[in-house]
Amino acid sequence: MPRFMNRSKGSDLRMRAIHFTFRAALVTGGLLVGLMFPSFLLWAAEPAPAAPSPTDRRQGLTLIEAVAQALERNLDISVSRQNKNIRLTDIIFEQAKFDPTVSANGQYGRQVSPLNRPVFGLSGAALSDIQKFDQNNSQLTLDMTQNLLTGANYDINFAPQRTFVAGPTTFLFNPSWSSGLAVTLTQPLLRNFGVEVNRTFIQIAQNNVKLEEQILRDRILTVVAAVEQAYWELVFAYENLKVAQAALKAAEELLASNRAKAKAGVMSIVDVLQAEAAVASRVEQVLIAEKAIGDQQDQFRRLLNPAEEELRAETRIVPLDPPAKTLEAISLTEAIDTAIARRPEILQAGKNIDTSQLNVQFAKNQMLPNLSFQGTGGMAGLGNDVGNTLSRNFGGDYYNYGAGLVLSYPLGNRSAVSQYNKRQLEAKNAVSTLQNVRQQVIVGVKEAVRRVQTDFKRIETTRSARIMAEKQLQAERERLNVGLSTTRFVLDFQRDLATAQGNELRATVDYNKSLSNLTRTTGTTLEKYRIELQQS
Incomplete structure (x- = not known):
């Protein structure tokens, strides 16, 4: 034991796993585990250390706080905001064409x-x-x-x-x-006669501003959905660590019981070695779960777009919001109608149709002869x-x-005619694009609703499986205590319980991710977080 005293916690866990794995068949391995067991049990019993070191910094974060940070710092959203401002200058540029010029x-x-x-009138001058x-x-x-706007x-x-x-x-x-x-x-x-024709490019510039607003809205929906998905995955990582620690604690308790029985002569050394091997396996699962937390924290922190020094820091982000476990009432018809009314892609496609129609009308006007009245x-x-x-x-x-x-009038007028034909084809494509987007949205909403309903049923099913696994393990422990079962059976039921707990946890997190996906699919994320966008 002295040679392990100066090792870090992570190194200590790895060394235990190595010893449990390669010496499970030796009695000396069992004695080594016995020496290491007390300090290891204290760590496994608590998910967080009772007295964290000064360098172990933690940051509690709610989902709303995470979304707010991401929206404030996200570079894609910042670019979209600037693009909208750029489009606003296009409106002024087009309107300025009708400003008077003074010289x-x-x-x-x-x-x-x-x-x-x-010189006439000059007397006395010589010729x-x-x-x-x-x-x-x-x-x-x-x-x-x-x-003038009339042309x-x-x-x-x-x-x-x-x-x-x-x-x-x-x-x-x-x-x-x-x-x-x-x-x-x-x-x-x-x-070029008439107000409508001469306002064409002003209206197109205004439509482009509306398009940028929808692009900004779409990026906000995408960023919020990504933050929500990563948040619930981080919740899963923390809860999965608790499952792994609970499984390790159960294996250690069984090992301690088997050692006591082996010492009393009522259990064979084989049962002790089986328990030692199980503890080694559980240690590995704890290490993997710890690593998963670190990996998921880095991915989640990256979505918040922190400064580089924050990204380098080892601050542990602790999610504070528990996952929802109750079924939300969902109407498929209302969800589809809401998505069609609010999805940015549909609104963008609608604005593209408006712009294409403006281009068609302008191109049609350009096919007319150039007849002008001039008055002085x-x-x-x-x-x-x-x-x-x-x-x-x-x-x-x-x-x-x-x-x-x-x-x-140009003979043949081929340039204007070809431009008109081009604009007509673009208008047809815009209509087809809108129809395609609407179909995609409808299918996406139906899939999202089914996913929510399925994942909630998974929660109920996996909860029942977990309860049954707990009862089976308890029954098998009682059988072991009276000599009617073996260590192998108890370990199998412990593993089954850990699997059932993990499945229930995964179903719960997937359900919350499905709710997030449904909100994204119906385009109601902004309303959910009460986010207001300034309209032009």
Whole structure:
């Protein structure tokens, strides 16, 4: 025994298993087990140490807390949220195409050029003298243009100008002020005519935002379902360890009893060796169960997306919620109707149909001839100062206007026709996709409901089997005490009880996982946890 005193608990268990396995046929193996038995029994009797070391850190966690952590930290969900924000910018981009554009242009110019003629009104000048023409121009041009939802485009242009010619001139005003106001309107009459056609890409952008919302919803459902499944598997791992420890304790108690009887001469050494071999086997099961807890904890912790230092830590996550064992009332018809109304995949498919119909209508419009009405109108003014010029400009005495039609049409129009055919095929595919998704959802809900019902029946069946196994073991122990049975039979019934307990535990955990799957299948996870998504 002294050579094992400094070993860790895990190493101690492994060494015991080795000795029990390879020395089960030797009496000295039985003596070694007898020396090691007291400390081992104390460990096996309690699932958790009475005085944990400072490094044995535990974190109790409810299912709701686990879901909240996963939703807050999950990277896929974070990406989906950002994708939705990106789609929101697409709406603004499409709407901005109908914003007015304003421009201003200021210019100054001077022209000094020779005149190949006398300046009229200049007396005493010789014909051979070269006169200069010196003109200064200052101009400001203001312009505003905008695309309208009807498909029209207008342009308003206002351009005041000041002109000054140095020296004598024949101009009426020097300096002179002139201004012009011009309005141009272009309105498509066939192709690109109407509000619905010109709002197509705004509506598509809005549909894409709705799609991203459903993608986000789907990812939340997926993450929550994965956390629930892993949580119940962690519950199973802990409970399975208790089953293994209970089986080990029962085997050790039988070993102690057999040793006492062998010492009293009423039992053979073979019964002692059989009990020792059983203890070794039970030690192995405890080690396997301990490892399963560690593995499942790492998988569960990974779903919570912790920081790397948290992932490196050896903190034991202890699930606090017990598994449900009562049957929930389920209506198959209501479950199917709920799934069809709430499943993100169906809502996505519906939005895809809306988008495809918008594309079909737009492509159909693009096959029309390009016939546009164009109208122009303007007013002008002239004076020796700004006030006179503007007064004459808007007085309506000097004006111009015009109107016309412009028609263009590509011969054959193959590009527009092929695009229209393409959009029609895409629309048919969208409808088929929705039908396919609905069928998959209906089948999935029916399978999920059957799974819940079956797993609950498994709980009842395995519970009955476990109760029978307990009674059989108790009866066989009583037979052994009066010499009517053997150690082998008792060990077999102990193993049967452990198997029955494990089966009941597995059925219970599977039932809870099935409930989680049903919630995921019907799309009611958000309502279950009262999760609200911000709608656009």
